[in-house]
Amino acid sequence: DSGVTQTPKHLITATGQRVTLRCSPRSGDLSVYWYQQSLDQGLQFLIQYYNGEERAKGNILERFSAQQFPDLHSELNLSSLELGDSALYFCASSVGRGAKNIQYFGAGTRLSVL
């Protein structure tokens, strides 16, 4: 168990809908990262928050947004969903400082858009 909690584990929804994925980081970690894993794109970095502020952005679509709350949990909002958004979405957390700064991953949320 990595200590990173993601909910829900599975999500099935329809095209055009909006969903929210939730992540609770490990105790003491200030950074939260979101990744998308799909068959065609592999594992792609989406966005990172550090202590409530956005710190790095990857190939995140404009339909997607995220935030990190004062208690350090994070939410990834996906809107106007398309079939191609079906993927495994990971949250990871780390202390956010230093060279090593291991990112520990949650179990993921599997999103199916029908």
Next chain:
Amino acid sequence: AQKITQTQPGMFVQEKEAVTLDCTYDTSDPSYGLFWYKQPSSGEMIFLIYQGSYDQQNATEGRYSLNFQKARKSANLVISASQLGDSAMYFCAMREGWVQGAQKLVFGQGTRLTINP
């Protein structure tokens, strides 16, 4: 250009044998970190081992070791005495440089390792 290349889509190994999973990387940044993660069929991503670009020694974590050849830009994962539970997808990842609080990992395409009894 691919920053992380894993050339072995799949590998089959007999139980108790050692196995080497290849990873080459591309960066011009002198400060970087290299990571290996394991993804079993259940889907979670499990951190295995880390190597920093300035580390003088090859990293080791139990049965896992990293064969780091900086000049060749390779960071191969070695698993000694493989076990059936080692069957999984293995990903090599790189973090380039670091700015306080701003970091991301770039992943390779992965190698699917199957351990045969």
